[in-house]
Amino acid sequence: MTEVAGWIWQHNLRSLLELLSPYVGYDFDGTDWDTVGPAVAETDDERADRWYSYPLVGDTLEVEVRLARSVGGEEVSVAVHGIATAELELRADTLLAVFAHG
Secondary structure, eight states: EEEEEEEEGGGGGHHHHHHHGGGTTOOOOHHHHHHHHHHHHTTTTTTTGGGGEEEEEEEEEEEEEEEOOOTTEEEEEEEEEEOOOOHHHHHHHHHHHHTTOO
16 A cells, blocks of 8 residues: 655645546545535644545545645645555546646
8 A cells, every 4th residue: 555645726626536536436526525625624734633534435445535734825735545556546646746736
């Protein structure tokens, strides 16, 4: 198992989760966002005890997405833990890179 980590712009968070989810066989929807969105608002990337974790559990794969916003900024730190395949690692890394730029 491996982890991919980085940061993205906060306005891209929902899109990241919606696009990452199918790669583990999970359907991230509005109900998920209603849970994640408000929870991230209470996080702080400078305090380990203030990160939020959300599991994406599919039929055969599962990852834990850890999230924390930059207090006073527009960035969100993201760590995708439990990556079991090279393909999923590449896709998660690519999504983080894309959403850090726009």
